[in-house]
Amino acid sequence: MNIKPYGVAVTDAIASGDLSRLKEAEAAAEAHLAQYGDVKTLLALLNVEIAKLEGGKS
Numbered sequence: 001m002n003i004k005p006y007g008v009a010v011t012d013a014i015a016s017g018d019l020s021r022l023k024e025a026e027a028a029a030e031a032h033l034a035q036y037g038d039v040k041t042l043l044a045l046l047n048v049e050i051a052k053l054e055g056g057k058s
Helices: 007-016 019-036 039-053
Strands: none
Touching: 007 019, 019 039
């Protein structure tokens, strides 16, 4: 897979209107979810741990 499942690559694939790019972006995003799960949830957990280590500082 050449497309990384991040916002710009996915947005560019959508804007291209190219079916093969869209399918490649879809496959990359699905593989990423299968391997890593929901990144948004993981980011929230990271933020909690960072806040703990920083002593609750924002």
